Amino acid sequence: MKKLALHWQILIGMVAGVLFGILAAQIGWNKIVIDWIKPFGTIFINLLKLIALPLIVASLVKGVSDLQDISKLSKIGGRTVAIYLLTTAFAVSLGLIIVNIFQPGKLISKETQEQLMTSYGGDAATRIAQAEAQKSAGPLDAIVDIVPDNIFGAASSNGNMLQVIFFVIFFGIGLILIPANKAQPVKDFFDGLNEVILKMIDIIMLAAPFGVFALLAALVVESPSIDLFKALIGYALCVLLGIGLLLFAFYPTLVRIFTGKSYRFFQRGIAPAQLVAFSTSSSAATLPVTMERAEEHLGVDEEVASFVLPIGATVNMDGTALYQAVAAVFIAQTFGMELSLSAQLGIILTATLASIGSAAVPSAGMVMLVIVLGQAGIPEAGLALIFAVDRPLDMCRTAANVTSDATVAMIVAKSMGKLGKPHTRDLGDFYPKDKEEAEVVG
Secondary structure, X not given: OOOOOHHHHHHHHHHHHHHHHHHHHHHOOHHHHHHHHHHHHHHXXXXXXXXXXXXXXXXXXXXXXXXXXXXXXXXXXXXXXXXHHHHHHHHHHHHHHHHHHHOHHHHOOHHHHHHHHHHOHHHHHHHHHHHHHHHOOOOOHHHHHHOOOOHHHHOOOHHHHHHHHHHHHHHHHHHHHOOHHHHHHHHHHHHHHHHHHHHHHHHHHHOHHHHHHHHHHHHHHHOOXXXXXXXXXHHHHHHHHHHHHHHHHHHHHHHHHHHOOOHHHHHHHHHHHHHHHHHHXXXXXXXXXXXXXXXXXXXEOHHHHHHHHHHHHHHOOHHHHHHHXXXXXXXXXXXXXXXOHHHHHHHHHHHHHHHHOOOOOOOHHHHHHHHHHHHHOOOHHHHHHOHHHHXXXXXXXXXXXXXXXXXXXXHHHHHOOOEOOOOOOOHHHOOOOOHHHHHHHO
């Protein structure tokens, strides 16, 4: 019998965990769930936290060092990285605006918030202490804190991940600047390390159905409130609204402004890649399709596409960054935590940089979210709140990721004079009523 896909297993684990939690609460098995089931959820969370640091080190070193082609394509490389960072920062900011407007976490009652705070009292106390420390901080302390005085000390806590990211980017730049023959062994090591880490993620995700079951069963027992699930639906709708605005408004508008191509032309050209991304939840798996659509149907020169798109599959994760921003604030809201403007600006910076290190594979965004939560002082155990809907949202945010890659490829190609006519023609691309389409295809 064919084995169920992992996302179906996770959904089954989620439903089973909720139902078991409700049953346990009704028959008085609360202590059994907390003592004998919840620890397995805690182990699963710890595994995600365990892999976060090596994942960002391996992925980010690989992503930055791959920019060694910048020696030949300096203009392409500089423009690519700059536009990728700008689109990612916009996506994070959009996510923060949406979640602050609709505030899905506020759908949870004060009673439920108090129960959650009681369950994670240690994390809350830490958050309060950090907030007090921020009040007495100087205006440039945030910048000073990014530069570590001891990388091993910084690597000892997920809360210092910005310092680790700074070091890794610095290390990657050094790797680019040394002779290629000396850099290659180091690159090979990190390429191999990256593959090992990705395989470890695969192994950890095999336990996801059981981890989700344990987390949600404990969550329902500790906080058996229907408003928690209303809030979860509100959170999912916030993420989908943000991704929808990126897909159907932001990217087509950028293409129209900077390349002159129509909305219809862009959407028809990228749609197959979006569908593959949605079905696989992997930017890497979609990369061949994205490159084919960009070159053959969007008119991006092969030289530009072969540089911009592979880099984008590693470092450009707009959908993931938006989701991380919404998730972080949502989790804070459910715990009754008020995030200051400086804390939310920190989320923009952390989510933007963390998305650079997100592996182009399913569920890596969830791992990277640990970094964003830790940096903002939000309890990482709050991941339990959003695991239930992560898989369908993962599919949607991957579609946003590959669409952003294609958008940037078109903009860079246009700026370099390398955006031409599509190489192929099919009936679906020809619309006599659309003057621009007729000119491009004809």
